[in-house]
Amino acid sequence: MNTMLEETSQTNDRFRWAALMLLATLLGLAWISYSREPVVDWRQWAGLAEGPIAGYRAPDFVLPTLEGRELTLSDFQGEPVILNFWASWCVPCRAEMPLLERTAIQYRGRVTILGVNNGESRQVVQEFNRQLNLTFPLLIDNNYLVGDQYYVTALPTTFFIDRNGLIREVFTGILNEAILQNRLESLLQP
């Protein structure tokens, strides 16, 4: 009698577990299919909010270059931009500059590199450039306006912006060639 009861209980258990598996499978598949995202054309993202984090549109700004002309970020729409915040007193910033320069030369016409100086005078930036001979635009943000707009709290900070003006990644700390190459490959993908 007891054995029969045990067998019935085991059959019931097995049935319950099979029903649970079936239910989990059906619910899981239904939810996966329901939450499937429409394949978005990246150009539609232009209507998204601005913010200094990945997935948001890069906030637009106008800053003077070392040569005195004004440069607007949105002028570069259609081309990936690497926006690097730096200062002359920041040793890691100085260390990564030759790499940025090499990349700017290697990717000229395909990727724009902009170096935004954080809070220093034109003279300091000029002296820095005299020492390093950089050819990519150095922008002067001596009142921290763009730095604040981009929530820059540590240097160097680099924003990888795709050709639609969307921030793909915010990188805090010193870059190396491999990291830069890896991010550039992703930015240059159609």
Add this chain to the structure above:
Amino acid sequence: MAPTLSLGPLVIPTAPFVIIIGFWLMLDVTERIARQRHLNSRQTYNLVAAALLAGLIGARLTFVGLHWTAYRDNLWGIVWPLTSGYTLWAGLPLGLFAALLYARRHQLPLWPTLDALAPGLLLGFMVLSLADFLGGPGFGKTTNMIWGIELFSVRRHPVQIYELLAGGVALWLWWRLARSGQAEGGAFLGSAAAYSALRLFLDAYRDNAPLTSGGYHIIQLITFAIMLLCLYLLTNRLSLSHNNPEKTDLKT
């Protein structure tokens, strides 16, 4: 939310800082639980440490291998900076492989060890969610709910906080299952199935989730497979414990 932590002149990136603390917590919790469950706590601790180390080194070396031209003239770059430059898809299986190798070499019992590892693993996932919330790139979909968080003028689901809560639920379930002692491996499989199911559900609320070319959430597909596998194994373990209670009972 708080990508950097300022301690006087020192500015620390929050996400890696939280992850390092999380790794330490994970190891500590695993060791304590292994001791509680009368397993060799030192070996269980070493198992997790080996998996973490192999995963990290493997992810780094894969990244270096994939970008060798960039490292060829700058070998110092392989070891510094360490804050970025990892290939996650290589690190995970390598970490798992190292854990399996260690477990086999030291003949650790599979199911009791997995039961002891579950809380540490869940804590690890919770820490990753917290790091992502504080300083990571993830964010939720837009919402009008009152618990939504304002992120640059847009109200969004705090999806990482949901994930933290999911980890809490799975931990609670692990505790219940471990106490009931129905079958070896039951606590691990039950909590893993529950956590996978919850992550499957919650990933729909993540706005920048990785997608397949067809628009399916990759995390959902992975967690779906893990959930079904865990449920299947759990059914087997439980039916085995019914048929042969002495071998699988944890209370002994």
